[in-house]
Amino acid sequence: MSKAVKSLSRAAKPRLATPQHCVEEIRKDFPALHQTVRGGKPLVYLDNAATIQKPQAVLDAIQCFYSRDNSNVHRGLHELSERATKAYEGARETAQRFLGAADSRQIIFTRSTTEAINLVAQSYARTNLQAGDEIILSAMEHHSNIVPWQMVCEQVGAVLRVIPMNDAGELLMDEYDKLLNERTRFVSIVHLSNSLGTINPVQEIIRRAHARNVPVLVDGAQAVHHLVVDVNELDCDFYVFSGHKMYGPTGIGVLYGKTELLEAMPPYQGGGDMIRTVTFEKTTYAPLPYKFEAGTPNIAGAIGLAAALDYFGQFDREAIQAQEHELLAYTHERLAEIPGLRFIGTASEKAAIVSFVLEGIHPHDIGTILDMEGIAVRAGHHCTQPVMDRFGVPATVRASLALYTTREEIDKLVAGTRKVLEVLG
Amino acid sequence: MSDLRELYQEVILDHRRQPRNFREMEEANRRLEGYNPLCGDRVTVYLQVKDDVVQDVSFQGMGCAISTASASMMTELLKGKKVEEAEVIFKHFQDLVTGKSDGSDGVGKLVVFAGVSEFPLRVKCAILPWHTLRGALKQQADAVTTE
Numbered sequence: 001m002s003k004a005v006k007s008l009s010r011a012a013k014p015r016l017a018t019p020q021h022c023v024e025e026i027r028k029d030f031p032a033l034h035q036t037v038r039g040g041k042p043l044v045y046l047d048n049a050a051t052i053q054k055p056q057a058v059l060d061a062i063q064c065f066y067s068r069d070n071s072n073v074h075r076g077l078h079e080l081s082e083r084a085t086k087a088y089e090g091a092r093e094t095a096q097r098f099l100g101a102a103d104s105r106q107i108i109f110t111r112s113t114t115e116a117i118n119l120v121a122q123s124y125a126r127t128n129l130q131a132g133d134e135i136i137l138s139a140m141e142h143h144s145n146i147v148p149w150q151m152v153c154e155q156v157g158a159v160l161r162v163i164p165m166n167d168a169g170e171l172l173m174d175e176y177d178k179l180l181n182e183r184t185r186f187v188s189i190v191h192l193s194n195s196l197g198t199i200n201p202v203q204e205i206i207r208r209a210h211a212r213n214v215p216v217l218v219d220g221a222q223a224v225h226h227l228v229v230d231v232n233e234l235d236c237d238f239y240v241f242s243g244h245k246m247y248g249p250t251g252i253g254v255l256y257g258k259t260e261l262l263e264a265m266p267p268y269q270g271g272g273d274m275i276r277t278v279t280f281e282k283t284t285y286a287p288l289p290y291k292f293e294a295g296t297p298n299i300a301g302a303i304g305l306a307a308a309l310d311y312f313g314q315f316d317r318e319a320i321q322a323q324e325h326e327l328l329a330y331t332h333e334r335l336a337e338i339p340g341l342r343f344i345g346t347a348s349e350k351a352a353i354v355s356f357v358l359e360g361i362h363p364h365d366i367g368t369i370l371d372m373e374g375i376a377v378r379a380g381h382h383c384t385q386p387v388m389d390r391f392g393v394p395a396t397v398r399a400s401l402a403l404y405t406t407r408e409e410i411d412k413l414v415a416g417t418r419k420v421l422e423v424l425g
Numbered sequence: 426m427s428d429l430r431e432l433y434q435e436v437i438l439d440h441r442r443q444p445r446n447f448r449e450m451e452e453a454n455r456r457l458e459g460y461n462p463l464c465g466d467r468v469t470v471y472l473q474v475k476d477d478v479v480q481d482v483s484f485q486g487m488g489c490a491i492s493t494a495s496a497s498m499m500t501e502l503l504k505g506k507k508v509e510e511a512e513v514i515f516k517h518f519q520d521l522v523t524g525k526s527d528g529s530d531g532v533g534k535l536v537v538f539a540g541v542s543e544f545p546l547r548v549k550c551a552i553l554p555w556h557t558l559r560g561a562l563k564q565q566a567d568a569v570t571t572e
Binding site for chain 1: 428429432433438441462463464465466467487488489490491544547550
């Protein structure tokens with residue numbers, strides 16, 4: 001692993017002892033934040049739920065790998081390959097520790113959250129489900145936690161059941177209980193909704209599913225950098241997240257799975273690195289985790305992700321959460337002053353994501369006008385069209401916060417939104 | 426603010442506030458729905474075409490300022506035009522909003538949409554009503570989508 005990463009992981013004292021004071025310090029770690037856009041406007045980056053900016057430590061780790069250790073993993077006898085393998089497997093251990101998993105063999109590197117879900121859908125569900133079996137999702141799933149299950153349903157004749165939500169964007173747990181029955185074979189649920197910001201009671205969802213011996217996958221794409229995730233405590237069967245929403249690079253994701261489930265599952269893809277022996281008559285597969293990592297993996301991506309997790313690990317998680325919570329409350333309070341503004345997603349348990357619409361003004365126009373002010377938000381359906389339908393809107397504007405978001409940026413968002421009213425109101 | 430006004434020109438804002446020909450047309454002999462799945466814009470274009478001439482044209486739907494104004498101005502411009510003229514104007518308009526022309530060519534009042542070319546993600550908003558219109562003129566059966 002790179003020097004930069006090593007030195008960071010050795011940083012003894014957690015930063016962010018006094019949150020507000022430290023944000024300016026933290027911002028120095030993120031080169032992309034320090035630029036102007038749209039003719040000289042300082043960038044206000046509030047599209048962190050789409051992808052988050054990368055700290056210098058991550059950029060250094062990737063650069064260091066390619067400029068010094070670049071080699072293929074698990075096969076070369078030479079020094080570079082040893083270094084690459086060590087760094088790649090070290091990244092797996094970093095991810096294992098981050099999730100609180102017992103064993104690094106439970107960590108499968110994938111391209112993304114999406115690929116991790118597809119892997120479980122095709123390898124676990126397609127193998128184990130039959131016609132008439134039921135898969136439970138929630139009404140606030142990202143398309144990537146809907147479509148892979150629909151594909152399995154088409155393949156095996158299973159049926160999707162959906163936990164509805166109330167007007168605040170909270171799942172109706174009584175309805176969940178009604179959906180759970182003897183035909184339920186799988187539950188796949190988002191931990192933190194990307195379009196509403198709702199934190200779902202996944203532990204309780206898992207407990208109730210397990211009472212019927214039903215395995216549960218938790219989509220943690222948004223959760224990992226806002227909540228403290230411990231897969232043992234959750235007792236989830238699968239947990240998935242992406243590197244790029246966690247201060248790491250794109251193209252790398254993580255699947256955690258319970259060992260007995262992963263071992264029983266057939267490979268997802270065939271190729272090099274996932275085999276023990278190959279003849280034209282019979283191939284035997286490699287043990288975990290390699291069985292699920294066909295082909296040359298995204299080595300630099302895994303190393304970059306580990307650097308991101310190390311970077312993130314230096315902060316006091318409770319202090320981060322407290323800071324984000326305070327900033328979220330401030331964002332809600334300030335935006336609520338704007339006439340005609342309606343929040344989409346007002347769950348009592350919520351994190352770092354604020355979706356809203358303005359009466360009579362299309363979110364795309366809001367997004368464009370904010371962009372002209374240098375403010376990057378997302379305007380659209382956020383890959384959650386069923387959520388938009390549920391709230392009767394074509395799209396929303398979404399501001400999503402990160403470690404480095406400041407109160408001043410929220411003030412600019414509010415001023416920019418007022419400007420929208422001046423232009424189009 | 427000046428850039429903002431280049432995109433959201435007064436004419437565009439006016440058509441957004443009071444869209445012209447914004448109605449369902451019962452006597453239409455062509456109609457088609459257009460949809461932009463990225464932003465959820467929906468538009469339905471109604472046409473009354475006789476002897477290759479657009480006798481009447483109207484629209485309904487919900488969308489952003491750019492797509493609403495584009496649909497509104499399109500209907501104003503096309504009334505009484507020949508079908509083949511509509512095709513020519515579409516090409517000119519497409520060139521305008523994608524930055525391939527400066528609008529001196531045959532788009533008339535639609536030149537107010539020149540600013541759209543600076544916003545690649547908004548080009549589809551401006552052009553959705555036109556794609557829908559073309560589909561309707563060709564009597565296409567399936568709804569038009571931008572994706």
